[in-house]
Amino acid sequence: MRPSRLLFSAVLALSLAVAACGRGGGDARPPEPGDRAVAKVQDETIWASDVKREAVAQGLVGEGEPLDVTSDLFRRVLDEVIDQKLLAREAERRGLDNSALAQRRLEATRERILGDMLVETVVNNTISERKVEELYQEQLRLARTSEEIRTRLILSRTREEADAVVGILAQGAAFEAVAMERSVDEATRFSGGDLGYSTLDVMPQAYANALRDKPAGSTVGPFQTEGGWAVLRVEDRRRETPPTLEQARPQIVRYLTYEGVRQLLEDLRGKAEVDVLLNGDAARPQEPASAPAAPAAGSPPASAPAAASAS
Incomplete structure (x- = not known):
């Protein structure tokens, strides 16, 4: 087993002991229709569904995605499941599962699993x-x-600097060029101040107030924001395009x-x-x-x- 997976497997070994505590030996019956036995650890069978479940738990594949038993990913996760079972068996051999702390942690794991199964049964199926x-x-x-507005921004540190920007724009300078030269907003200055499309409800309040009734082509500002003094240009207004x-x-x-x-x-x-045994506001x-x-x-x-x- 690779060292980078050792701690992860050790933690999950106790979780596997939940099922191990109640097993009575190897079960040759597949837990799911069409399931396939892919390994055995002493008398216990590991099924393809066990490996898939572990891969889903680690976020390696989605719940509904297939996992080819011949793939490198399947073999890697299978090795981890084998390691987990070996660790759980060794923990049992040493009697670690009999301590009060282990029993409480195993019960907590069991409750989490049952809670997840209830959600899958009651909620997801609806x-x-x-x-x-x-x-x-x-x-x-x-x-x-909803309406989306595409804007460009020139952000200045002071009102005087912002007034100077407005003067330069009034002389016919391109907004994009002035933004690259004078804006202190590092996130947008190199794209000519382009803020892209957004709706008023997600903009900072100062921006939304300044842009509410301004048509495309307008220059707005300067007005004060949390980051400085802003001058905006309204590039376009359009109806919000919903996703598919x-x-x-x-x-x-x-x-x-x-x-x-x-x-x-x-x-x-x-x-x-349910009685919460705490005092004061926490209760x-x-x-x-x-x-x-x-x-x-x-x-x-x-x-x-x-x-x-x-x-």
Whole structure:
């Protein structure tokens, strides 16, 4: 086994002991239809589905992607699964699985696995093509009311410098050339100040306020921002171009999964008696810690996922 994988395998060895504690010897029956035995560690069979599951857990392949048993990747992950089982067996031989700490960690691993299986069964199975299509159509309706604006920026450190920029532009100098020469914004100056297309709702407030009613061809500013004094040129205004259904699908599925897990946990907490044994503010009810991370700022509101522009 390669040293770079040793620590990773050692950590997962205890997880494998969850199943090892209850096994009664090798099982020749495939766990999934069409499964294939690919190795044996003493009396325990390793199936192709075990290797695929490990590859998915490591992010090496997607859940729905195939993993060819003849590929180098399959063989590499198979070697890791064999190493994990050998480590788990040795941990059992030394009695490490009998300690109170090991039992608590094994139980925690078991609960995580069961929780994941519940999500797969209850939540993922409810994410239908119809629901994906409905949310996509809702997002399309929202996108039809949004406008994208392409702008260029010249950022100055002081008002005096920004006024000088406006004077140079008024004499007919090309905005792109002045941006390359005078802008202090290193991210855009070498592209002539090009900020690309974006909608007002994702712009800094100062930019959005300055650009709200300005037509294409306008020069706007100077106005103060957090980074300095800005002068903008409106290059183009157009209706927001929504992504295709296939482009939006991953984000829609993530959103539906998040909402499904949130609702499931809310229902379970409503039925269970949960006492948080903490004092003060920490004891106030909060969103379940096991819920997936909420969408980041700029992500969809509760009604629908925000689809990124395809431009």
